[in-house]
Amino acid sequence: xxxxxxxxxxxxxxxxxxxxxxxxxxxxxxxxxxxxxxxxxxxxxxxxxxxxxxxxxxxxxxxxxxxxxxxxxxxxxxxxxxxxxxxxxxxxxxxxxxxxxxxxxxxxxxxxxxxxxxxxxxxxxxxxxxxxxxxxxxxxxxxxxxxxxxxxxxxxxxxxxxxxxxxxxxxxxxxxxxxxxxxxxxxxxxxxxxxxxxxxxxxxxxxxxxxxxxxxxxxxxxxxxxxxxxxxxxxxxxxxxxxxxxxxxxxxxxxxxxxxxxxxxxxxxxxxxxxxxxxxxxxxxxxxxxxxxxxxxxxxxxxxxxxxxxxxxxxxxxxxxxxxxxxxxxxxxxxxxxxxxxxxxxxxxxxxxxxxxxxxxxxxxxxxxxxxxxxxxxxxxxxxxxxxxxxxxxxxxxxxxxxxxxxxxxxxxxxxxxxxxxxxxxxxxxxxxxxxxxxxxxxxxxxxxxxxxxxxxxxxx
Ligand code: ARG
Numbered sequence: 001x002x003x004x005x006x007x008x009x010x011x012x013x014x015x016x017x018x019x020x021x022x023x024x025x026x027x028x029x030x031x032x033x034x035x036x037x038x039x040x041x042x043x044x045x046x047x048x049x050x051x052x053x054x055x056x057x058x059x060x061x062x063x064x065x066x067x068x069x070x071x072x073x074x075x076x077x078x079x080x081x082x083x084x085x086x087x088x089x090x091x092x093x094x095x096x097x098x099x100x101x102x103x104x105x106x107x108x109x110x111x112x113x114x115x116x117x118x119x120x121x122x123x124x125x126x127x128x129x130x131x132x133x134x135x136x137x138x139x140x141x142x143x144x145x146x147x148x149x150x151x152x153x154x155x156x157x158x159x160x161x162x163x164x165x166x167x168x169x170x171x172x173x174x175x176x177x178x179x180x181x182x183x184x185x186x187x188x189x190x191x192x193x194x195x196x197x198x199x200x201x202x203x204x205x206x207x208x209x210x211x212x213x214x215x216x217x218x219x220x221x222x223x224x225x226x227x228x229x230x231x232x233x234x235x236x237x238x239x240x241x242x243x244x245x246x247x248x249x250x251x252x253x254x255x256x257x258x259x260x261x262x263x264x265x266x267x268x269x270x271x272x273x274x275x276x277x278x279x280x281x282x283x284x285x286x287x288x289x290x291x292x293x294x295x296x297x298x299x300x301x302x303x304x305x306x307x308x309x310x311x312x313x314x315x316x317x318x319x320x321x322x323x324x325x326x327x328x329x330x331x332x333x334x335x336x337x338x339x340x341x342x343x344x345x346x347x348x349x350x351x352x353x354x355x356x357x358x359x360x361x362x363x364x365x366x367x368x369x370x371x372x373x374x375x376x377x378x379x380x381x382x383x384x385x386x387x388x389x390x391x392x393x394x395x396x397x398x399x400x401x402x403x404x405x406x407x408x409x410x411x412x413x414x415x416x417x418x419x420x421x422x423x424x425x426x427x428x429x430x431x432x433x434x435x436x437x438x439x440x441x442x443x444x445x446x447x448x449x450x451x452x453x454x455x456x457x458x459x460x461x
Contacts, residue, residue: 025078041217063097116196133341153358161365195220196230202318244333248298255291272350304329
């Protein structure tokens with residue numbers, strides 16, 4: 001028979017329709033191991049408070065161990081009528097410890113503090129795994145940046161040619177946001193590391209139980225400061241959801257470039273066969289599906305965050321059943337990132353760049369015009385004038401359909417007396433990137449420095 005946690009004041013069981021709406025075991029069963037761990041810790045504080053004898057504690061822990069083993073090997077499963085993971089495991093405990101002993105464990109706790117604690121345990125563990133997977137993607141970006149050496153590419157703003165940059169510089173510009181996402185997960189954990197266990201339904205317990213002992217046993221830094229807050233707040237869950245969505249967005253930004261770079265028109269990258277797909281009708285096709293799925297799944301990760309925030313916004317204190325809806329969004333995020341990140345890492349690892357093509361395009365589109373202006377500034381011309389002069393060079397080139405370096409000495413002199421033939425030293429991509437030598441700039445020396453810094457950060461985690 002199924003177990004009811006509130007039989008006393010009810011004339012009968014819930015309607016089948018309510019049961020169908022209410023049941024959450026199809027998604028919260030993944031918390032079963034954390035529920036059993038919480039029960040073990042709770043049994044110990046009941047014992048310390050004199051509410052379980054030595055023998056009862058031993059028997060309770062033994063029953064919980066058997067329950068855990070049966071959950072692990074799948075011999076114990078939730079069934080229809082078990083409202084949620086807690087209810088199902090209560091039934092499992094009663095079946096193993098007997099009604100009399102098993103019935104003692106519920107004293108001083110509520111599903112409200114249990115679920116709030118278990119969600120945190122689950123997310124903390126998965127945040128560590130996700131952080132490792134993100135670092136793996138970063139490692140692949142770093143390896144590609146290292147392999148790229150001094151290769152150049154067109155740097156863009158507004159998707160237009162802007163200034164030449166090192167390919168390594170560009171790749172590392174995708175590594176840093178991901179490293180910050182890992183930082184965010186680590187910083188988030190400081191707030192997630194407080195245990196709501198002992199908050200009871202909302203007001204705490206009258207039974208002399210020790211929330212700090214439970215917190216320590218479950219790997220938390222300590223108990224929550226406020227039992228109402230502990231059972232009602234989900235900002236910790238929402239903050240996790242934000243970081244997960246941000247990781248999705250950061251992968252998506254790179255994905256968009258991989259997809260574009262992989263077109264015939266760009267021709268900057270080639271995808272490895274094992275990390276791309278074909279078409280069922282067009283024999284020639286090789287599609288960047290991993291990048292597209294990353295871009296698509298980032299929408300889903302954002303939706304999970306948005307849905308969760310909408311669920312939370314109108315809730316009065318303390319626990320409301322709406323909070324049952326906090327789990328599926330973050331479970332979906334964990335599942336999504338867990339399959340996405342390893343595939344993404346493999347795609348990055350096996351990308352090959354057509355650096356000749358990138359180098360050929362790097363100076364086109366008048367991307368050296370800023371170099372002309374800055375060269376003039378270095379010889380004492382005010383930037384306002386320098387900007388005008390460089391702009392005039394571009395106009396002349398556009399009219400004649402030539403590039404900046406095609407201007408003759410006479411052309412240059414006709415545009416401005418300041419433009420001596422020496423300006424040609426910055427009219428090469430190599431000269432351009434070498435001149436951007438401030439910290440964080442794209443000169444080979446600074447990028448090499450940056451690469452070392454990124455490596456060091458990535459190995460800190
Ligand atoms: N399954 C619920 C949740 O996920 C926990 C149970 C609390 N239910 C209640 N009636 N107080 O939030």
